[in-house]
Amino acid sequence: SAVISQKPSRDICQRGTSLTIQCQVDSQVTMMFWYRQQPGQSLTLIATANQGSEATYESGFVIDKFPISRPNLTFSTLTVSNMSPEDSSIYLCSVGGAGNTIYFGEGSWLTVV
Amino acid sequence: GENVEQHPSTLSVQEGDSAVIKCTYSDSASNYFPWYKQELGKRPQLIIDIRSNVGEKKDQRIAVTLNKTAKHFSLHITETQPEDSAVYFCAPHTGGGNKLTFGTGTQLKVEL
Numbered sequence: 001s002a003v004i005s006q007k008p009s010r011d012i013c014q015r016g017t018s019l020t021i022q023c024q025v026d027s028q029v030t031m032m033f034w035y036r037q038q039p040g041q042s043l044t045l046i047a048t049a050n051q052g053s054e055a056t057y058e059s060g061f062v063i064d065k066f067p068i069s070r071p072n073l074t075f076s077t078l079t080v081s082n083m084s085p086e087d088s089s090i091y092l093c094s095v096g097g098a099g100n101t102i103y104f105g106e107g108s109w110l111t112v113v
Numbered sequence: 114g115e116n117v118e119q120h121p122s123t124l125s126v127q128e129g130d131s132a133v134i135k136c137t138y139s140d141s142a143s144n145y146f147p148w149y150k151q152e153l154g155k156r157p158q159l160i161i162d163i164r165s166n167v168g169e170k171k172d173q174r175i176a177v178t179l180n181k182t183a184k185h186f187s188l189h190i191t192e193t194q195p196e197d198s199a200v201y202f203c204a205p206h207t208g209g210g211n212k213l214t215f216g217t218g219t220q221l222k223v224e225l
Contacts, residue, residue: 033212041218042216042217045212048212094213100145102213104158105156106155107155
């Protein structure tokens with residue numbers, strides 16, 4: 001199994017500012033995924049973070065708003081830029097393990113005021 | 114892309130009763146079918162999964178059944194307990210790249 005550390009776990013941010021979320025995995029993985037979960041909603045994939053290349057974004061998500069870094073095989077960051085109250089969500093990173101098993105970080109609970 | 118629907122969206126049962134949640138998907142290439150449980154304020158946790166070459170899998174009080182022809186799979190919880198109260202998500206996927214498409218979620222409430 002993979003152990004994923006995410007930080008910050010929780011933050012309150014001013015609108016118009018940016019926040020970077022970090023995700024650290026205890027083993028090397030090819031792909032890392034970033035999900036958003038808005039209040040009372042399901043999880044939606046933002047992008048896939050690939051080491052050595054640009055992230056692949058899902059429809060409705062753009063690099064300018066959610067820039068992603070993937071400097072090595074155990075680490076990734078997601079930045080939420082120019083935040084508005086609509087960005088208040090849980091942000092989760094995940095990785096794939098053996099046999100298609102997916103592991104999630106603890107999540108970052110962001111509130112934008 | 115994968116279209117995933119989950120029913121019901123909310124479910125209330127009495128403690129000790131059974132609960133069934135159904136997930137319908139569109140991508141016939143899907144070959145892995147997990148269910149996640151998300152308690153309030155926590156991350157989703159995998160509770161049971163099934164692969165396309167198996168029709169049913171059971172783990173104590175929970176089971177998953179798969180109908181690949183009809184493209185749906187269901188979560189069954191027997192002898193429900195208050196700690197089963199949570200939101201449950203299905204997330205079928207094709208396996209390649211481990212990218213998940215989550216269902217809309219089912220809020221299960223087990224009442225005493």
